[in-house]
Amino acid sequence: MLIINIKGLVGVHPKEKISLRGNEMANLPVLENAWLLLEDGLIKDFGLMSEIPSSILHLPSSINAKGKFVFPSWCDSHTHIVFAAPREEEFVMKIEGKTYEDIAAAGGGILNSAKKLEQATEDELFKRASLRLADMIKQGTGAVEIKSGYGLTVESELKMLRVIRRLKEAFPIPIKATLLAAHAYPLAYKENHKGYINLIIAQLLPLVAKENLADYIDVFCEKGFFSIAETDEILSAAAKYGLKPKIHANQLSISGGVQIGVKHNAISVDHLEETDNEVLSTLAHNETIATLLPSCSFYLDIPFANARGLINNSAKVAIATDYNPGSTPSGNMNFVVSLACIKLKMLPEEAINAATLNGAAAMELSNQMGSIAIGKKANLFITRAMPSLAFLPYSFGQSQIETVILNGEIYNG
Numbered sequence: 001m002l003i004i005n006i007k008g009l010v011g012v013h014p015k016e017k018i019s020l021r022g023n024e025m026a027n028l029p030v031l032e033n034a035w036l037l038l039e040d041g042l043i044k045d046f047g048l049m050s051e052i053p054s055s056i057l058h059l060p061s062s063i064n065a066k067g068k069f070v071f072p073s074w075c076d077s078h079t080h081i082v083f084a085a086p087r088e089e090e091f092v093m094k095i096e097g098k099t100y101e102d103i104a105a106a107g108g109g110i111l112n113s114a115k116k117l118e119q120a121t122e123d124e125l126f127k128r129a130s131l132r133l134a135d136m137i138k139q140g141t142g143a144v145e146i147k148s149g150y151g152l153t154v155e156s157e158l159k160m161l162r163v164i165r166r167l168k169e170a171f172p173i174p175i176k177a178t179l180l181a182a183h184a185y186p187l188a189y190k191e192n193h194k195g196y197i198n199l200i201i202a203q204l205l206p207l208v209a210k211e212n213l214a215d216y217i218d219v220f221c222e223k224g225f226f227s228i229a230e231t232d233e234i235l236s237a238a239a240k241y242g243l244k245p246k247i248h249a250n251q252l253s254i255s256g257g258v259q260i261g262v263k264h265n266a267i268s269v270d271h272l273e274e275t276d277n278e279v280l281s282t283l284a285h286n287e288t289i290a291t292l293l294p295s296c297s298f299y300l301d302i303p304f305a306n307a308r309g310l311i312n313n314s315a316k317v318a319i320a321t322d323y324n325p326g327s328t329p330s331g332n333m334n335f336v337v338s339l340a341c342i343k344l345k346m347l348p349e350e351a352i353n354a355a356t357l358n359g360a361a362a363m364e365l366s367n368q369m370g371s372i373a374i375g376k377k378a379n380l381f382i383t384r385a386m387p388s389l390a391f392l393p394y395s396f397g398q399s400q401i402e403t404v405i406l407n408g409e410i411y412n413g
């Protein structure tokens with residue numbers, strides 16, 4: 001497939017650039033008036049229209065992208081899209097003034113999702129998650145991470161991870177699976193935290209490893225959920241099975257999750273709605289990526305993460321949706337990019353880099369995804385005609401995506 005007359009070919013980073021930190025994030029190389037050649041599912045070559053070789057120009061099937069931009073697909077590195085049912089009743093409770101913590105304490109929240117998930121079959125969960133994932137792909141997502149964490153029993157956590165495995169087989173995009181059994185204490189272990197942690201470590205982890213069901217380990221390190229010591233214990237046990245951490249940290253309070261994540265060489269520490277100077281200095285010049293989830297802040301009406309502080313301290317920042325039934329019932333990366341600009345005060349270039357190359361890095365996929373480079377996967381999207389790059393986040397809530405291309409082919413869902 002050949003795409004010609006591209007107004008802006010976005011994210012033409014040198015191939016060896018596999019993540020961006022601090023000031024580098026404002027640099028989003030765009031090739032103006034370009035062509036792009038895709039072959040065997042990969043990016044074969046690209047260049048300026050003024051220099052296009054005539055052998056390429058005469059290829060039979062080409063897309064004319066006059067006035068349009070071509071982006072590398074969004075890389076959504078934090079989602080919980082395997083769930084049994086939405087929780088719109090909690091949406092109404094929130095409008096009436098209840099907080100996320102109030103709802104969780106009243107048996108809602110994660111435990112509510114776990115109850116519903118226990119009753120759903122693997123097939124039902126697969127069908128429901130497939131619909132969500134197909135919607136996300138139409139909105140430009142071309143790689144995704146998906147967590148367990150609504151099982152909270154050995155059987156149901158395995159059921160969730162098997163659903164993710166089926167999604168990996170069924171969808172034409174890279175998918176990473178994360179074990180998040182430490183998402184909440186199930187009712188049966190409310191007074192026996194040790195017992196639940198032992199169940200994760202002694203029973204669940206060996207089974208997950210045996211079936212090779214997870215790529216990463218996650219813990220909700222938060223007041224009222226998992227403490228620093230408990231997080232430490234789970235991450236140490238998971239390391240023995242080669243599972244690297246991507247953890248939930250500082251969503252509702254300064255939890256110590258960032259420091260414990262960094263201690264365990266986490267791929268990413270996610271959320272960070274609560275950030276103090278210690279968090280900033282911990283992540284400064286660090287390899288661990290700060291993954292910010294602005295649509296969670298928007299939906300829960302909680303503080304937005306300190307993206308500027310992180311960028312000024314030379315941290316690596318990614319953005320993701322956090323799509324889940326409780327805190328973020330949306331998988332729209334275009335909205336996340338807009339919110340990153342509007343609420344995190346990220347420049348469009350920074351937000352787009354955070355949603356592509358750094359998002360890919362937060363899934364260890366940036367050698368094949370997240371930028372336009374020869375040999376990378378041909379997962380990308382073509383916009384409608386747009387006056388400029390900034391028009392995409394500016395026109396929030398509206399999709400500017402016209403054509404989605406996965407593995408070098410047009411995706412029609």
Ligand SMILES: N=CN[C@@H](CCC(=O)O)C(=O)O
Pocket residue numbers: 080109110113220248251296322324325326327328
């Ligand atoms: N905070 C933990 N997990 C999810 C919310 C889960 C839920 O409310 O169902 C999150 O990332 O926001």
Ligand SMILES: [Zn+2]
Pocket residue numbers: 078079080248322324
């Ligand atoms: Zn989450």
